[in-house]
Amino acid sequence: MAKKKCGICGKELGFWDSKISVKDGVICCDCFYKGNFYGGANGRRINKFIDTQTVTEMKELIDNPEKLQAVKRKVAPANHHHRKPIAQCAFCGQDIYKDDAPLKFKDSTYICLDCEAKHNATKAHNWASEHTLEDFKKAVKQDINFNNIYFKKQQQKQKEEEQENAKKQAEKEQKKQEIAAFKKKSVRYSHYYFNRTERKIYIGKTFLDPDRFVDASEIVSYQVNEKGHDENKHHVFTRAAVGAIIAGTPGAVIAGTTGGKINEYIDHLGLIINLSDGSDFEVKFLTIKSKTNSSYAKDAYSELNHVxxxxxxWKATEKVVEDTKDNTDAPAEIRRYKQLLDDGIITQEEFEAKKKQLLGL
Structure with a gap:
């Protein structure tokens, strides 16, 4: 669907953009609200009047507040029957009613809509709330156009908002690129990315939670969440093997998942990781009923053991680092890291990085 354009400023207007329909086109809200069409007017009647006007006629009314005010009084006068005026205009003395939305100053004096239009002050309500009537009279003598001041501020505000949005968009794009680079170096399980080199986990965004990074130092413990059953015996089991990152030997959890009674079906398999701030999250490997000896279940157990x-x-590396704080025997420490590499606990890349660090290269 082709976008419509504002008949006054030419701005493109999409389907969801607010706009005012007139006889031969549309007008954007920014242009329309430069004129005070509804103040002191009957809303239903003024809407009918707008429907009969062309873009050119609307622009003429917007550019000429006094003419617009005269038209409103003629075609859509507000009904003030049985209502008392709230004040009199400080300039011309005519009655002012609450529905007129008059200009009210800090000293509780008012100016009617006609005088507002005459002095180009239909958009001066915020200014008036901070100034007195005398301030306004001085400004009138200086021929200040309050409407121009208002729209310049609006334009400045819009410009600042656009700059802020552009800044946020740039930051968002940079973060997106950083995450993409992180993912390339990581192993993925569900929406969790494990980066062995950087020792971090990236948790992808979900419907309820934003994305985030978890550092290895934040992990305090983990436990396997395993549920299964035997259909013939109607026996249900729940097994949780706990592995402590802070205290525990590597491989303890792997043994826990393979020991004990083997059931016919596995219903759920996950790893709950507990963090130092008291929160936790679960990496789920299997969430639907599967036979224990099926390839799907075997793959799930394989992924669990990889994680x-x-x-x-990570824990083993931390332990070695702690043990070597007071030990300056680089060759011995390199041999210890080589053993971790041979055992498959750390990667070749991690070993080489630590070796260079110990040798001061």
Missing amino acids: IAILDG
Whole structure:
């Protein structure tokens, strides 16, 4: 569907953009609200009047507040029957009613809509709330156009908002690129990305939670969440093997998932990771009923053990680092890291990085 354009400023207007329909086109709200069409007027009648006007006629009324005010009084006068005026205009003395939305100053004086239009002050309501009538009279003598001041402020505000949005968009794009680079170096399980080198987990955005990074140092423990059953015996089991990152030997959880009674079906398999701030999250590997010996279940257990191996590797590396704080024997420490590499606990890349660090290269 082709976009319509504002008949006054030419701005393109999409389907969801607010716009005012007139006889031969549309007008954007920015242009329309430069004129005070509804103040002191009968809303239903003024809407009918707008429907009969062309873009050119509307522009003429917007550019000429006094003419617009005269038209409103003629075609859509407000009904003030049985209502008392709230004040009299400080300039011309005519009655002012609450529905007129008059200009009210800080000293509780008012100016009617006719005088507003005459002095180009239909958009001066915010200014008036901070100034007195005398301030306004001085400004009138200086031939200040309050409407121009208002729209310049609006334009400045819009410009600042656009700059802020552009800044946020740039930051969002940069973050997107950083996440993409992180993902390329990571192993993915569901919407969790484990980066062994950077020792971080990236948790993708979900419907309820925003995306975030979790550092290895934030992980305090983890436990396997495993549920299954035997259909013939109607026996249900729930097994949780706990592995402590803070205290525990690497491989303890892997043994926990393979030991004990083997059931006919596995219903759920996940790894709950507990963080230092008291929160936790679960990496789910299997969430539908599957036979224990099916390829789907075997793949799920394989992925679980891979994740546990990564966590064990991070813990083992931390332990070696702590043990070597007071130990300056670089060759011995390199041999210890080589053993971790041979055991598959750390990667070749991690080993080489630590070796260079110990040798001061």
